[in-house]
Amino acid sequence: ANFRSVDEDFFEDLEDTLIGADLGFDLAISISNQVREAVKLENVKDKEAIKELIVRLMVESYERQGENEDQSMHFAPKGQPTVILFVGVNGVGKTTTVGKMAQRYKDQGKKIMLAAADTFRAGAVKQLQEWGDRAQVPVVAGPEKADPSSVVYQAVERAKDEQVDILFVDTAGRLQNNVNLMQELAKMNRVIQKVLPEAPQEVLLVLDATTGQNALQQAKLFKDSSEVTGLVLTKMDGTAKGGIVFAIRDQLHLPVKWIGFGEKASDLRAFSAEDFVYGLFKDLVKN
Amino acid sequence: MAFENLTERLSKALKNLTGKGKIGEEDLQASLKEIRLALLEADVYYPTVKKFIAAIKEKAKGAEILDGLNAPQQVVKIVNDELTALMGEKAVPLNKSEKIPTIIMMAGLQGAGKTTTVAKLAYKLKKEDKARPLLIAADVYRPAAIDQLEVLGKDLDIPVFSEGTDVDPREIVKHGLAEAKANKNDYVFIDTAGRLQIDEALMTELKDIADIAKPDEILLTVDAMTGQNATETAEGFANALALTGVVLTKLDGDTRGGAALSIRDVTGKPIKFVGQGEKPTDLDVFYPDRMASRILGM
Numbered sequence: 001a002n003f004r005s006v007d008e009d010f011f012e013d014l015e016d017t018l019i020g021a022d023l024g025f026d027l028a029i030s031i032s033n034q035v036r037e038a039v040k041l042e043n044v045k046d047k048e049a050i051k052e053l054i055v056r057l058m059v060e061s062y063e064r065q066g067e068n069e070d071q072s073m074h075f076a077p078k079g080q081p082t083v084i085l086f087v088g089v090n091g092v093g094k095t096t097t098v099g100k101m102a103q104r105y106k107d108q109g110k111k112i113m114l115a116a117a118d119t120f121r122a123g124a125v126k127q128l129q130e131w132g133d134r135a136q137v138p139v140v141a142g143p144e145k146a147d148p149s150s151v152v153y154q155a156v157e158r159a160k161d162e163q164v165d166i167l168f169v170d171t172a173g174r175l176q177n178n179v180n181l182m183q184e185l186a187k188m189n190r191v192i193q194k195v196l197p198e199a200p201q202e203v204l205l206v207l208d209a210t211t212g213q214n215a216l217q218q219a220k221l222f223k224d225s226s227e228v229t230g231l232v233l234t235k236m237d238g239t240a241k242g243g244i245v246f247a248i249r250d251q252l253h254l255p256v257k258w259i260g261f262g263e264k265a266s267d268l269r270a271f272s273a274e275d276f277v278y279g280l281f282k283d284l285v286k287n
Numbered sequence: 288m289a290f291e292n293l294t295e296r297l298s299k300a301l302k303n304l305t306g307k308g309k310i311g312e313e314d315l316q317a318s319l320k321e322i323r324l325a326l327l328e329a330d331v332y333y334p335t336v337k338k339f340i341a342a343i344k345e346k347a348k349g350a351e352i353l354d355g356l357n358a359p360q361q362v363v364k365i366v367n368d369e370l371t372a373l374m375g376e377k378a379v380p381l382n383k384s385e386k387i388p389t390i391i392m393m394a395g396l397q398g399a400g401k402t403t404t405v406a407k408l409a410y411k412l413k414k415e416d417k418a419r420p421l422l423i424a425a426d427v428y429r430p431a432a433i434d435q436l437e438v439l440g441k442d443l444d445i446p447v448f449s450e451g452t453d454v455d456p457r458e459i460v461k462h463g464l465a466e467a468k469a470n471k472n473d474y475v476f477i478d479t480a481g482r483l484q485i486d487e488a489l490m491t492e493l494k495d496i497a498d499i500a501k502p503d504e505i506l507l508t509v510d511a512m513t514g515q516n517a518t519e520t521a522e523g524f525a526n527a528l529a530l531t532g533v534v535l536t537k538l539d540g541d542t543r544g545g546a547a548l549s550i551r552d553v554t555g556k557p558i559k560f561v562g563q564g565e566k567p568t569d570l571d572v573f574y575p576d577r578m579a580s581r582i583l584g585m
């Protein structure tokens with residue numbers, strides 16, 4: 001879109017841009033209407049000012065939705081292990097994100113352990129072990145095709161015994177409409193709580209930025225089955241904008257906590273609404 | 288529910304019309320709005336939706352069918368027919384080379400389902416045609432990508448050619464093809480690493496592999512949950528490679544899969560198979576009419 005002057009075409013371009021970024025139709029129209037109102041009220045005319053206005057409105061709207069939410073990462077009191085569970089549909093980047101986080105918190109001086117609770121997908125355990133090797137942190141794995149909950153149980157016990165600071169649990173990809181597999185997640189949660197009643201401190205739902213409107217269903221159903229505490233939005237180094245997280249924020253009040261932007265351990269950063277919104281318009285609002 | 292049944296939605300939109308006789312411009316607009324929403328919720332590419340709505344409008348007017356009780360159903364039928372036509376009407380089989388081996392190469396974004404699809408398709412050919420495929424492990428980047436293919440090959444009793452991660456994928460493909468020739472394999476699958484269509488170095492690698500292997504099939508593997516960006520991705524891969532077809536994965540989910548339409552529209556290449564699960568048998572031939580109904584939520 002090339003927002004030349006602020007006329008009807010401008011608002012149509014804005015809607016196209018927002019829909020093209022996967023915000024969804026309703027939200028795109030609602031934001032566009034808010035901008036229309038604000039432009040009238042503030043009598044904005046030049047393009048730079050408009051761009052600033054849009055970004056401000058979107059950041060405000062994102063943050064307003066999350067006023068009562070805690071966007072920070074939660075940890076157990078000192079002396080107890082924190083458990084962080086990663087869930088999501090197939091191929092979104094769970095294992096990779098576990099690898100990235102292991103490195104990040106290890107670099108902060110924490111004692112880290114990984115649990116390979118994807119006992120289903122071919123090569124999944126090996127993949128996590130390779131990430132564990134890179135970060136030089138131990139990986140708890142069970143025998144082939146083991147019950148994932150038994151692996152989780154062993155890992156939590158070990159983490160407690162060895163006074164690990166953070167245990168990251170990698171789970172198998174599962175589609176949210178697969179009831180059996182969703183129940184398996186609930187079981188994992190129960191198993192963790194048997195050993196550590198306050199855990200898991202975080203259940204992070206990993207979402208692929210290329211995903212469209214289905215991500216809303218993912219968030220809904222994963223939230224129902226495993227009390228998701230936040231989102232990780234991956235593959236932001238691609239051309240997709242990940243705008244669906246706005247709709248998820250609006251409807252489900254789940255904050256994005258992390259952004260993945262590549263396949264290296266360092267390609268992870270904390271989420272910033274402002275950066276995210278700027279990214280959305282980076283190549284869309286041309287001067 | 289996020290995705291109501293479209294027919295129901297349309298009926299609601301048109302409920303005050305029953306008995307009115309012919310449906311006017313305004314009423315048509317209302318139902319077209321519903322269709323637009325259904326298509327957008329299914330992630331059909333927005334510009335395609337716009338084009339599409341305009342075309343339906345023309346058709347609906349021209350056909351003068353919008354009278355009586357069945358108007359909503361009739362509009363739905365027009366949309367359904369259009370979608371089916373856009374997606375190519377008939378199922379298209381896999382290409383087969385006159386001389387063995389038939390070479391099939393995978394391409395696509397990270398995590399789309401390439402490796403899983405290689406195993407599924409090789410297994411299908413083995414089972415149904417008594418084929419003797421060889422799988423070449425040409426992903427040297429993703430941790431344990433080779434292990435993944437090797438485990439799948441072992442489970443299905445299909446040989447895998449690999450040379451570890453220190454050899455250039457181009458060389459691996461050359462060597463793998465020589466091995467297939469020596470062993471008289473009738474099918475060769477090349478499992479490539481996932482990559483972004485904007486990654487120049489990796490896209491060049493993919494082009495080089497295609498130049499070396501001269502595949503009979505280059506299958507773009509696309510996640511059915513993909514949103515509005517599907518077009519840009521498909522365009523990127525189609526510009527770099529002579530794609531011959533598409534595999535749409537993860538259709539066992541509850542996505543409406545509108546990306547199918549965009550991909551077909553951009554690449555002009557048929558969707559040949561759909562992935563419907565994680566097991567080796569979860570691969571089906573693609574039927575455009577079923578996909579059209581799915582996109583519309585019928």
Ligand SMILES: Nc1nc2c(ncn2[C@@H]2O[C@H](COP(=O)(O)OP(=O)(O)OP(=O)(O)O)[C@@H](O)[C@H]2O)c(=O)[nH]1
Pocket residue numbers: 088089090091092093094095096097118121124171172173174206234235236237238260261262263267397398429481483
């Ligand atoms: N470009 C890019 N690729 C990523 C990113 N995160 C993960 N990937 C790649 O996406 C693919 C899938 O990542 P995984 O970590 O295996 O995903 P997963 O969710 O664990 O997958 P399953 O366990 O099979 O469900 C791999 O090729 C990763 O290298 C990212 O932020 N950017």
Ligand SMILES: Nc1nc2c(ncn2[C@@H]2O[C@H](COP(=O)(O)OP(=O)(O)OP(=O)(O)O)[C@@H](O)[C@H]2O)c(=O)[nH]1
Pocket residue numbers: 090091121173175395396397398399400401402403404426429432479480481482508536537538539540561562563564565569
């Ligand atoms: N539910 C479901 N999962 C699928 C399907 N196809 C693949 N998967 C899963 O999706 C994830 C990614 O599949 P892969 O085959 O590893 O994808 P890839 O394209 O080879 O990934 P990279 O090599 O990392 O780019 C795995 O968890 C697969 O089991 C499908 O049709 N349905």
Ligand SMILES: [K+]
Pocket residue numbers: 090091092208210397398399510
């Ligand atoms: K994906």
Ligand SMILES: [Mg+2]
Pocket residue numbers: 094095096118124170171172173
């Ligand atoms: Mg994984």
Ligand SMILES: [Mg+2]
Pocket residue numbers: 401402403426432478479480481
């Ligand atoms: Mg692969």
